[in-house]
Amino acid sequence: MAKDNRDKTKGWKDIPIGGLIEKGGTAKAYKTGEWRTFCPVRDESKCINCMICWAYCPDSAIKTKDGKMTGFDLDYCKGCGICASVCPVKCIRMEKENK
Amino acid sequence: MGNIKLVPFTGDQAVAYAMKQIEPDVVAAYPITPQTEIVMGFSQYVADGKVKTEMIPVESEHSAMSACVGAAAAGVRTMTATSANGLALMWEIVYIAASTRLPIVMPVVNRALSGPINIHCDHSDTMGARDSGWIQIYCENAQEVYESTIIAVRIAEHRDVLLPVMVCQDGFITSHAVEGVQLFDDKAVKDFIGEYKPRFSLLDVDKPSTVGPLDLQDFYFEHKRQQSQGMRNALTAIPEIFNAFEKAFGKKHNLVDSYRLDDAEIAICALSSTAGTVRGVVDKLRKEGHKVGLLKPRVFRPFPKDAIMKSLSGVKALAVFDRSESFSSQGGPLFTEIEAAFYDEKSHPSIINCIYGLGGRDIFESDIEGVFRQLIDTAKTGKVKEKIQFIGVRE
Amino acid sequence: MANLKELSKTIPERLSSGHRLCAGCGASIVVRQVLMGTKDPVVVAAATGCLEVATSIYPYTAWEVPFIHNAFENVAATISGVETAYRAMKKQGKITKDIKFVAFGGDGGTYDIGLQSLSGALERGHKFVYVCYDNEAYMNTGVQRSGATPKGASTTTAPSGEKSYGKPQRRKDLTAIVAAHRIPYVAQSSVSHWNDLITKSEKAFQADGPAFLNVISMCHRGWGFPQQDTVEISKLAVETCFWPLYEIVNGKLRITYKPKTKIPVAEWMKRQTRFSQLAKEEYAAVAAQIQKDIDEDWERLLKIEALDQSGVK
Numbered sequence: 001m002a003k004d005n006r007d008k009t010k011g012w013k014d015i016p017i018g019g020l021i022e023k024g025g026t027a028k029a030y031k032t033g034e035w036r037t038f039c040p041v042r043d044e045s046k047c048i049n050c051m052i053c054w055a056y057c058p059d060s061a062i063k064t065k066d067g068k069m070t071g072f073d074l075d076y077c078k079g080c081g082i083c084a085s086v087c088p089v090k091c092i093r094m095e096k097e098n099k
Numbered sequence: 100m101g102n103i104k105l106v107p108f109t110g111d112q113a114v115a116y117a118m119k120q121i122e123p124d125v126v127a128a129y130p131i132t133p134q135t136e137i138v139m140g141f142s143q144y145v146a147d148g149k150v151k152t153e154m155i156p157v158e159s160e161h162s163a164m165s166a167c168v169g170a171a172a173a174g175v176r177t178m179t180a181t182s183a184n185g186l187a188l189m190w191e192i193v194y195i196a197a198s199t200r201l202p203i204v205m206p207v208v209n210r211a212l213s214g215p216i217n218i219h220c221d222h223s224d225t226m227g228a229r230d231s232g233w234i235q236i237y238c239e240n241a242q243e244v245y246e247s248t249i250i251a252v253r254i255a256e257h258r259d260v261l262l263p264v265m266v267c268q269d270g271f272i273t274s275h276a277v278e279g280v281q282l283f284d285d286k287a288v289k290d291f292i293g294e295y296k297p298r299f300s301l302l303d304v305d306k307p308s309t310v311g312p313l314d315l316q317d318f319y320f321e322h323k324r325q326q327s328q329g330m331r332n333a334l335t336a337i338p339e340i341f342n343a344f345e346k347a348f349g350k351k352h353n354l355v356d357s358y359r360l361d362d363a364e365i366a367i368c369a370l371s372s373t374a375g376t377v378r379g380v381v382d383k384l385r386k387e388g389h390k391v392g393l394l395k396p397r398v399f400r401p402f403p404k405d406a407i408m409k410s411l412s413g414v415k416a417l418a419v420f421d422r423s424e425s426f427s428s429q430g431g432p433l434f435t436e437i438e439a440a441f442y443d444e445k446s447h448p449s450i451i452n453c454i455y456g457l458g459g460r461d462i463f464e465s466d467i468e469g470v471f472r473q474l475i476d477t478a479k480t481g482k483v484k485e486k487i488q489f490i491g492v493r494e
Numbered sequence: 495m496a497n498l499k500e501l502s503k504t505i506p507e508r509l510s511s512g513h514r515l516c517a518g519c520g521a522s523i524v525v526r527q528v529l530m531g532t533k534d535p536v537v538v539a540a541a542t543g544c545l546e547v548a549t550s551i552y553p554y555t556a557w558e559v560p561f562i563h564n565a566f567e568n569v570a571a572t573i574s575g576v577e578t579a580y581r582a583m584k585k586q587g588k589i590t591k592d593i594k595f596v597a598f599g600g601d602g603g604t605y606d607i608g609l610q611s612l613s614g615a616l617e618r619g620h621k622f623v624y625v626c627y628d629n630e631a632y633m634n635t636g637v638q639r640s641g642a643t644p645k646g647a648s649t650t651t652a653p654s655g656e657k658s659y660g661k662p663q664r665r666k667d668l669t670a671i672v673a674a675h676r677i678p679y680v681a682q683s684s685v686s687h688w689n690d691l692i693t694k695s696e697k698a699f700q701a702d703g704p705a706f707l708n709v710i711s712m713c714h715r716g717w718g719f720p721q722q723d724t725v726e727i728s729k730l731a732v733e734t735c736f737w738p739l740y741e742i743v744n745g746k747l748r749i750t751y752k753p754k755t756k757i758p759v760a761e762w763m764k765r766q767t768r769f770s771q772l773a774k775e776e777y778a779a780v781a782a783q784i785q786k787d788i789d790e791d792w793e794r795l796l797k798i799e800a801l802d803q804s805g806v807k
Contacts, residue, residue: 012321017261017329018200019314019322019552020299024307027512027549027556035517051498055530055688056725058522060511067499076511080518081722094722124582127575153582155574158614162571165611168564169539169575175582177575191565301560301576302589304535309555311563318552 028076032059036079038094040072046091053083053092105279110268113241113280114180114206115140117248119150120288121204124175124295127155127166131185132218133270134208138180160185164192164203171201172310174300176252178203182270183210183224190228196263197232198326199310200298202255203263205233206248209371209422210270211458219459220270222370223423226432232326234264234333235400237370241278244268246350247397249283252292253340259332261298269372271459283348291347330401337398354403356395357410359385363392365474366411366448368437369420370396373455373462377420380467391471399433404440416474417448420490422456430454430487449477455490466490496692501530506558508536513556514548518721520712520728521545523685524627525598528707531695535559536594537576541569541603544634544713545627567607570615570624573597577620594699595622600711601642602632605668616675616704623698626668627711637716641666644736646777646784647768649716654771659780664787672706673742679705681741681750686729690739690750697741710737718767730762735792746802749795756792759785 016022049069054062058080061073072083084092108116115137118126128138144150155170157163163179171177181189186207196203207225211217225235234254238244244266251264268274299308314322334354341352358378360366367377374395384391394410396403411417419438421431429435434452441447453470456462470490477483508529515522521544529536537560540546546563549556564572573595583589599608604626612624631649632638639649645664648654652661673680679701683691691709698705710731712724719727731737732751736759739751760781763769772781 010321012324012328015318015321015325015553017322017325018198019310019312019318020200021309021312021550021553021555022299022306024309024555024558024561025510025512027554028510030512030514030554032512032514049499051502052688054502055498055527056523056685058515058517058519058526058724059513060507060509060526064502067503073511078517080724082518082523082724085722086725124586125575125578127578151582151586153578153585155578156618157571157574158610158617162568162574162611162614165564165568165571166575166578169562169572169577170579171575172562173537173576173579173583175579177579192568195564301537301562302580302583302593304537304560304591304593307558307560309550309557309561312550312552312555313547313563314552 031075032078033075036077036097038079038081039074039097040077040079040083040092041095042072043091046089048089050088052086052088056082056086058082103281106282107277108241108280109136109275109277110241110244110273111136111208111275112140113245114248114268115144116282117245118178119144120285121176121178121249121252121292122150123152123178125153125155125167125170125177126179127157127163127170128179129157129160129163129181129185131160131182133210133274134180134182134185136274137206137208160189161192164189164196167203168192168196168199168201171196171203172199173302174297176295178205180206180208182208183212186224186228187212193228193231193233195311198322200261200326200329201263202261204248204251204255204266205263206244206266206268208270208274209267217458218270220272221422221457221459225265225267226423226425228265229400229432232262232330233400234262234398236264236266236398237396238266238268238273239371239374239395240273241280244273245280245282246344246352249288249292250340250344250352253343254333254337256295257336257340260329260336262329262333267371272372287347291344334401334403352397354396354398354406355410356397358393358395360392360394360410362390362413364390364413364415364478365471366392366394366414367418367420367467367470368394368396368433370399370422370433373420373422376462376464377467380464380471383468384471389471389475402436407437408440408444411448414448416478417450418453418470418474419450420453420455424454424457449481449483451483451485452487453490454487460491462491496530496689504533505530508538508557508559509549510556510558512554514551515544516715516721518714518724519544520629520685520724521627523724524625524709524711527685527688527691528596528625528695528709530692532594532699534592534594536596539563539569539573539576539597541599541608542566543600543603545598545600547634566603568611569597569599569603569608571611573622574615574618574620577622597622597624599624599626600633601626601628601630601640605641605666613675616672616677616706619703621703623705623707625707625709627709629711629713629716630665631716633713633716642668645787646763646772646780648771649768659771659777669708676745677704677706678702678744679741681706682708682737683739684710684728684732684737686725686732687739687751694741716768719765723765727762727765730757730765733757734759734762735788736762738792738795740795740799747795747798748803749799759788
């Protein structure tokens with residue numbers, strides 16, 4: 001027998017009418033990091049904080065603070081490898097993740 | 100009658116004037132006969148600086164409704180107008196306007212849907228849209244459509260309703276014929292419709308909304324159930340608003356109107372201008388002693404089942420006039436819904452369907468008298484000549 | 495010169511993480527870089543397509559800004575309504591903020607079904623930026639051909655098979671069609687040249703009227719290349735002059751990037767499985783024609799630039 005996957009938490013009276021989503025960024029509740037097979041790893045000593053990886057991450061998963069790259073947001077990083085590919089000093093490599 | 104000032108207006112001019120008094124923030128419209136006079140008239144008000152409305156001269160009706168959805172979602176009062184194929188072209192977005200719960204008001208000048216192409220009156224356009232989730236009000240004359248356009252704004256924006264409204268009038272017959280129309284005071288109209296308070300706005304950048312998301316199988320049904328409820332709520336909200344209108348302007352509107360129906364045994368049910376023609380025949384036959392009457396539904400969506408059943412109790416023979424064919428092989432839309440409404444009643448009249456007036460084919464008093472005489476016979480003998488009849492077509 | 499360090503500090507993230515676009519999707523890179531072109535609050539509209547579907551599955555929205563999706567072919571008409579409402583509110587003194595309006599459409603919703611509403615919005619002169627993220631097919635529904643699909647590419651509705659190599663027709667030059675509407679700013683760009691794109695985006699947002707950006711958007715699923723090569727593939731598209739980078743400012747064209755060495759288009763095509771059939775001997779003439787078309791277009795572009803810039807001081 002097939003599993004009933006319907007979300008039974010909210011009824012029609014509990015949600016705003018017309019499909020309206022009343023606030024921004026609710027997608028952050030969905031952790032796309034679970035999609036990953038490969039994980040980015042950075043050699044901090046080589047990083048020049050050029051911000052190019054930040055400009056190219058399709059998932060806004062490069063963390064920055066005060067003009068410096070501070071890490072990867074692994075809750076959302078899908079492991080696409082674009083950061084490693086565009087890094088001008090090649091300080092990022094993609095490693096197979098063991099889950 | 101007193102000193103009521105009447106202005107010579109066509110139905111289209113009356114609607115354009117109502118729009119002027121409503122003064123929506125945005126109008127996005129595309130011309131199509133016989134609605135053109137509305138858009139042209141309103142454009143002149145804009146050009147003369149008589150309204151603050153921003154007009155968008157869109158390049159198609161599909162874009163007209165699309166721009167209206169955008170503007171209404173941006174929290175402003177929005178209107179458009181169309182007919183026939185224009186309504187057909189915007190069909191996709193008409194559904195979206197209703198499901199997004201946007202209070203857009205759209206006068207529709209009823210014209211036959213192609214094909215063949217025909218610019219004259221019938222109800223195939225708005226009847227075709229009866230499942231779209233829009234509220235539909237049908238108007239007999241210029242006075243009614245002027246008043247109903249104003250009332251429609253309150254209905255659409257009612258917090259328990261929040262559904263767009265079509266205000267319908269017969270193409271050419273009403274839209275292009277001159278009548279004496281009583282206009283109301285600008286301020287009184289503005290006071291009646293009130294200031295628009297949108298439920299949300301895309302322009303509220305501090306409180307970002309997402310409008311029109313993708314619903315998968317887990318949410319679409321709930322959103323549609325809400326929409327269903329909005330239409331049900333309209334059955335209570337509309338009479339309340341009609342009462343408020345009567346208080347403000349002394350003019351009565353009902354979900355259904357009736358004429359000499361209280362003790363009638365024989366009745367014709369008809370929408371819009373044809374109801375006027377029927378009224379004359381009712382008076383003639385009443386003089387002969389026949390107990391005949393007229394039922395004129397004003398609101399078709401939501402379907403005012405209780406009001407119709409109440410009005411028709413006691414009627415023994417009924418003809419429902421449809422100015423459109425729904426091609427189900429079982430009759431037109433108004434007939435089908437009224438017949439179904441009788442199913443739960445203790446008794447029901449003998450009912451026939453008269454499909455008439457397609458593509459602007461005239462309906463004459465003699466045609467209507469012929470139907471009444473059929474019904475008089477049916478009430479006596481119980482026999483029906485033919486269940487579904489086409490009145491006025493050349494056999 | 496756009497300064498990425500400054501931008502990372504000053505521009506808020508308008509598109510959050512958590513959207514369902516494929517890993518390595520070019521479209522979200524386009525969106526993120528385009529939106530770096532303005533500090534002002536933005537309202538975004540999107541046509542049905544990969545971007546819209548993946549970023550707004552109820553109840554999840556990846557948009558941190560007001561967002562509207564209406565239907566497939568009408569994003570330009572929809573944003574026209576929003577922008578007009580804004581002008582109405584501003585005139586009435588009910589809004590004082592400066593808000594920018596941007597519409598995103600894929601090539602499907604722009605070149606084909608959306609062309610009419612785009613044309614109308616451009617002609618009416620609404621103040622908005624239209625961004626076409628051009629991934630050269632209807633990707634969201636399974637790689638069906640569009641008017642933007644290049645000659646020779648295999649798609650699911652014009653596939654390569656025993657009797658056909660794929661799409662025989664050349665793609666539309668939509669940027670030229672848009673320029674014919676005489677709007678203040680039109681440009682072609684690519685995320686591979688982020689400075690080019692962000693600078694053009696800044697100009698687009700400052701234009702006093704409609705602005706249009708046609709940005710090539712790589713789809714590794716539909717084009718057939720490894721996901722991490724997304725940016726590299728777009729760079730090749732530019733270096734082969736398949737996707738020239740230029741802008742048209744008030745009707746005058748200027749090429750913003752000229753490759754030092756123009757690479758043969760075969761170098762770009764061989765990296766994508768959608769062109770693999772063109773390596774066959776029997777289609778050598780097709781491949782040659784594709785190169786010829788690109789060469790002629792590039793030469794023509796150079797001539798137009800020379801003409802347009804001759805009067806410019």
